[in-house]
Structure formats: structure tokens, C-alpha cells
Amino acid sequence: MNRNALCKPWEHRLSRRRWFGTAGAALGGVALGGAALSGVAAELNAKSKQVLFVWLDGGMSQLESWDPKPNTEFGGPFRAISTSVPGIHLSELLGKTAKQMHQLAVVRSVCTQDDAHSSGVDRIQRGDPKNRGVVYPYFGSAITKLLGPNGSGLPPYVWVKPLSGGFVHKDGGFLGPQYGALAFGDGKPPENLVRHASVSEEAMLERSQLRTLADKRYAKRHRPGTTEANSFVFDMGLELMKRQEMFDETKFSERDRQRYGTHDLGRHMLLARRMLEAGVRFVKVNSYGWDSHGDNFNGSLSLVRKFDQPFAAIIEDLAESGMLENVLVIAMSEFGRTPRINGHLGRDHWPEAWSIVMAGCGVKRGIVVGSTNDNGTFVNSQPYDIGHLFHTWFNALGIDSQATEYVNSGQPLPIAHEDCHPIREVLA
């Protein structure tokens, strides 16, 4: 709606406050339990904002994707190809995505702190804030907290991934386990989602009405809060049951299945689209196996292509439906891979200079920000840490990341690293 609005949250803090008066303070109070919030217009808009977060676990090679260096010392065997934006080149392994380059913003100057998977995944997805002895929430949990419920009645933070599913509470960090992710293992719904054979639809409805009635009576005589918490989880359960068709793969059109690919990432990305359409606030899609210490080039050949197909398809679909206006799309790993090719024809972990891509809500389209030196070993423009990216994403979603704070048992905590700032050249 206001993608091209001239005002950005950090520029109009005071004037907007004045304009909206106390209404903003009240809204902020509800959303953050007393924390300061600004950017009231964005707040009013917050209901419609969504995020698609594609996580390529193990570390995607920037040289075989967003930052190709063909014909250089460490460039590897693949070519760079032109894209839908003149002058911007991507690896030939991203053939389909290259056609969507006009929707994307690539940051080639990412420089982060951790080269180990076990700590890196956590550090990156928690935004690597200054250590204050508290565990920060994952990005999905943070968004759930900061943007509040969007009225869809669906779980706000879902994670579509291969292998097992369940409730992943650790993501919530200090926000609490209720801000964790609901994981759909291999896209399958959580346990007990299907109505029991002995209970008719009518009975289910009547049961709920009777329960609500009982809870209303109890709430009248007791401290407020407990019945709300209980009703909230029942309502969410019922809403999710109503939307079961989301998980029914036979409902996908054959055309979509072919466009997204029949492999797990393709199926999961298609499911992600459906969840976004249904109103889930934050959808994370995982792909595993990117840690190509050996045989990086054959590995990339299959992995990057496996990513390319559904990623290009979902960008195209979200753009076509207009949803991209409100959906922020991010694709990234915990680090990039070493330019130096090791003795096993692999690339190792490289947090020094790598790339991420984003698109959609609040983000400029068809741009590349930052660069690396000729052989790709280091950033030769302003380097951006994950803290900068968190600031950027928050602002893209209308959250003034430098004015908003969490309050954790009385302790105010910045929502992103206070030494970093938004990458303004990315923000629309």
C-alpha cells in the first residue's frame, strides 16, 4: 500500500507521534507489554505484514549463487549469467531466479562473526546481539512478538522442514516458549489435528460452545488472564483444524507442482505459499545439506538448482498476486563458503564475505548492495553484520528498530544490536 511512501519509520518518529497522539502509545503498550513503540502508521498496517524466511542450513556458497566470480582464482567452474536487471549477474545455477532479479535485493557485503554451525545457526537467527546473559529470540519469534496477532487465528510462527516436526520452543528465547515455532515435519501437520472419528463436526462445535460458556462463568469470579490463555490455545487448535486442506498435497495444481519441483524443498515452498495465503505471520522453510566441504561443485549443481526452482516460483507468484507488497522474503544461511577451494574440491565455512537475498515488503527491487574484492575473499564496501540485517528487516516491516525495545522482567533490551543500523540503501 505505502511501499513508495516518502516517510520511513526512523525519519518521522516525532511527527507521527504527534499526529496520532495517544493512540500510538496505547497500541504500543498492547503489543509490547509497555515497551516504547513508534511508527504508528506502520503499526496500524502491521496486521498485513508477513515474512517468508528460507534457511539454507550448512552454508550456501555465495560464489555459486549471488556473487559469482567467474574466471578468477577461486571462481570455480560455473559462469555468470545476465538477469532481468541489466548489469546484474548471478551464477548460472540460478537460471530461474535470474529472471526474477527485478524483484530482488541482493546484499553482497555480509560479514559475520561465527564460523561454526552449532553456534552460528543460533547466533545468526537470534540476530547476534550484545551478550547480556539472556537468550534472544529467533527472528520468527521476534516478529511474532513485535507485530502481535494478525487476526488470522493461525499459529503465528511456523517452520516447514524435512524430517521431524513438533513444537520448537527454544526459538522463543527470553520471550518464552509460547513464542516458539510450530514445526511441520516434512510438511505434515502437528499431532492430533484431525477430528476424532467418534466426534461429529456438529459435536465439536457444541463442545466448544459449552466450554466457552463454562470459561466465561469461571472468568467472572477469578483473576483475569487464565481463561484467556486457555481459550487462546483452543481457538488456535480449532482454526488450524479448519485449515487442514493446507496440508493436503493433492489440492496443489499439477502446474504448480511442476513449477515448484516435486522434491522436498519444492513441496515445502508450495506449502509455505499456502500458509502465507492463509494468513500465517511468519513461515520459515528449511533446506538441509549445504555444508559442502567436499565436492562443492557437484553439490552446488544439484543444491542451488533445487533452491532456484521453487524460490523463483514463489517470488513470481507472490509478485503476481500482489502479496509481495506485504510479504518480506529472505533467503540465507549461517555463513558463506570459503573462496579458497580445499583439497577435496570443497569450500569451507566463511563468515567474512558472503551474500544474502531479500525481496518484497519494504525492500527496494532489482538492486545489489555492497561488493567483495576481485577474488571474493573479503568485503570491499561497507560490511554488514547480521545486526544490520535485523535492523533492516525490522524497518522493512515498519518496526523502528532503534526506538523499539523488549522489556524482559524489567530489563529493557534492544531488539537488534545497538552498534548496528538499518541498511538504508536496501529499504524502499
Place this chain on the structure above:
Amino acid sequence: MPIETPMPRQTRYSNTLRYIVLAFSLLSTLSCQNGLMAETAESLPQKIDSLISAAAGDFKPARTCSDEAFVRRVYLDLAGRIPSYNETKQFLASTAPNKRAELIEQLLGSPEFPVRLRDVLHVLLMERRGDNAEWTKFLQVACESNRPWDELVRDILDPNPEDELRRGAAFFHTRRLEKVGQQETDYPGLTRDIGRLFLGMDLQCAQCHDHLFIQSYKQIDFQGLFVVYKNSYIRTDVPFPAIGEKLMTKKGEFSSVFEKVSLTTGPRVPGRPEVEIPIFEKDQEYLVPPNKKVNFAGTPRFRGTQAIASQLPVGDNQAFRDNIANRLWFLMMGRGLIHPLDLAHADNPPSHPELLKLLGEYLVASKFDMKAMLHNLALTETYQRSSEFADGSSLAPPEKYLIGHEKRMSAEQIMNSIVTATGPRERTNEATLAPVKQQDESKKESDQEEPAKPPADKLRAAFVKAFGNVPQDPEVEFSPSLRSSLFVLNDELLQDFLVPRPGNLVDRLMKISDSSEVADELYLSVLTRRPTEEERGDVADYLAKKSECRQTAVSNLTWALVASTEFCLNH
């Protein structure tokens, strides 16, 4: 009849006095076993109540809870379940003037109490990290014989692998020392839990520097424990949980991330002097020398765990006695005098300092008798306050204890309560009392079981999965989840309670024709109270609407109450 008085305030006794206290403690243990405890502990509840009302300020206490609320609350707290229809009826019908005290005594003497205490201690100490048959045996035996808390903690801190009934205590360590995925062994986590669970001090933030906000949490407090636990390992030469320790020949080094000055400490309990590490001759270091053939790394002559175990769980360690006093208070009253439970320090004082002191001293005098403590707490007026508040009255702050707190029910309490609520009027004890099976015996037992019923273990596991917190997350607040709601909405095990079987609730309801009687039977069985006129009306309306399908109607009514907030809280 000996009258036990709480321990006098002075910390040093004359020899005579010490003897008397000792004698009383012994007698109290005996009298407790004979179910004669109430009289002996008479004065403590009154003292507690006066301290609470002295701090009430201008706020008015809620009225004393109704018999209906009381019988539900006390069954949940002491038997781990709601009362059955008959138990409720019997209590409500009784005109005995002392019936509340009598019920408390009866429940503490019942075989359900040790099971309830075992479940409480299990959740407290393991925080849903999983079960182990040896561990369960350790807790079960301890609770059945009402072993004192300090002894229990000593067993945990320094488990004795030779004692078959107690060696399972090592599971506290071994579960925490297990490696998870790529992560390193979580020695800091184990150290933190020792501080949290036994001293009420969360020292996590003092690992790398003195705590920034909490003056009294020093880095050396963390490091003095850490030096011991980072030296421990899981023994692999025995089939039961057991820990070993490497030789400790020098102090642990550490430095603050801020000051970078190198410091050292030997084993040290927070607030106590450091334990000197003895130096032995080269071949004298081991009590039991290593034996590589059986993969046994040896038992050092000096063991840090032993040093901690002898210094931490003792009566004159204030943090130790405050912690257990506070946790038992929390169990009964729903909120710690020190809140949160593991943040005891000078700037977060107890809401009622004298009261906490009194409870701590009582525990020392009674030799850390948890059962006697719970008995005393149950007898207070504070425990028996209504959780309902009168309209228009200003809501007293929670730390005043003037309105009963709504307490989270554990997965075990919910399971046992659903079994009771939906079962026959006269309760059989099988579900609650079935012990968690010993691994090696499971085969034998399952042969004798009826095949139709889900085994108690399976039921328990399903309820813990649905209603328990995730591992390592303390179960303190009421926190319903999507997982629990989906379980209640759709799980096969839950629906099964609503199938009519001879004598169970749905069966009885189907056979009653008068809708008002249906409401009575339903509300007394599930919510342990009579329905209001409004609720009678609801039931009548719904039954009339569903007259063609009686079974569906009564099972829906039952489901709705089982799923209600009123049922899944202890209020």
C-alpha cells in the same frame, strides 16, 4: 503426647536443648507415621497466619474457601488428583467440626501422598528431561519412607553406587551430562541447576563475571561449584546411572571477562569457605584405583562432589533451608515468598522475611521433614483462602496471599484428575498408584495386564507430552499450549474417557432422566461442586435440544467441563 514447638530463634543450643530437639524430632517422625501429626504441629499454622495478616496492610483477605473448593484443592495438593464423586459427597456431608484437619491427615497418610510427592520432586529436579527407572525407584522409596530433604540432596550431590535403593539419584547428573548433538557437555548448565534447585540462586550470569545486577551473586560462587562439576563424567562401566570424577590436583582458574585478572578457587559452596584440595603421594591418590580392563577410571581419594555434598545440604546453610522452605510454600500457596523461586538475593527479598525465617527454622528443627511442613501449611487459613474475589473489592497484590492463587496443575495431576472425574463414583486406585515400571520388569507385568486398557505408563507419557513443559523449562506458571489443546480436542486417549462403560460418568449420566440430577452428577464428578442455577439451566437446555442423542449430549457436556479452565487449574 509430645508437643513440638518450632525451633527457638538462637542458632546455638545448650546440650540439653539440643537433645530435646533431637528427641522431639524423632518422636515427630514416629507420630507422623501414626497419623498423629496435627496436634504436634499446632502452633506453626497460627504463626504463619499472623505473619500474613500483619503484612496485609489495607487489603482485606478473601473469605475462607467453601468445603467444595477445599476438598478439591487439598486432594490435588496431597493426593495429586481431584476427589471422586463419593469422596466429595462424603466430605460435604460430614458435620465433624474438625473435618478439614482430619482430611488433611487422612490424605497425608494415604499411599497416594508419596506418589504425589515423588511426582512433584521429579518435575522439580528433572524439569522434564526424561525418566529413568532407577531414579524413580530412588524417589519412590525416599517419599514412601518420608526421608528428609537434606538427606535426599546429599544422595543426589554424592550418589552412592553401592546402595541399590539410592544409586538412581545419579540420574540428576548423568542426564545433564549427556551430550546433545554437536554441543559440548553442558557443565555450566549442571552447575547452574545445583545453584537454582538447591540454593534458590540462578548463578548463570555469574559464570563469566560478577553478576551485573545482583550484588550478591559473585563469579566465585559459580566457579566454586563449576570446578567440581566440570570434573565429573558419566560412568560407562555400570548399567545404572553413575558418575565418576577425575583427579583434582589443583584449583580451577578463571577470570572476569571485564577485569581479566586470573583467579583460582577450589570446591566451594556459595557463601562458605573454600575446601582445601589435599595433596596425596603419587600412589595414594585413588581410593579405588583405575581398572582399564573394565573401563573403570577409578575413585579419587579426594572428591569435590563429596566436599559439596557435605557442606551444601546442611541446616545452617541459610540459602539451602530458605530454598526448600520457599519451594514447599510455593507448592501449597502457588507463589514463592521469594519470587521467582531461583532468584534469592538481597535486592529481591522475600515478601515476608520473618515468615521465611520461621519456615526455615522449622525445617531445621524437624530435620527437613517435608511431609510435616506440608501438613502445617495445609492447616493454615492462608492455604484455605478462596481464590474467588468479591466484586468491587480492590484486588490484593499476589504477594499478599490474601486471595488463593490459581495453581498450575502438572500433567500427572491432570491425568489422575481426568481418570477420577470420568470414572466410577467410587474411585479405584489403580491408575494413580501403578508405579512407573522398572525397565527389566516391564515384560513380566504386561503379561498380567488386561490388554484393552492403555497401560499406565503409556497414558502418563501421553499426558506428560501434552501438558508438560519442554525439557529444562521449569513448570511454574499456567501455560496452556496448542499441543495441549489439540490433545484435549482430538486425542484418542482422551476421547476414550468419554465412552460409556459400566459405572463410569458418561454411563451414569446416560441413565439419569432428570436434567437437574444430570447437572448435579456431572458438576460434582468433574468440577467437585454443585452446579449453580444458571448452570442447571444450561444443562437442561442442551439436553432438551439433543434429546434424540443422549450419549453424544452427555459426552459433550463432560468434555466441555474437562476442557474448561476451571478443571485444569488448582484454584
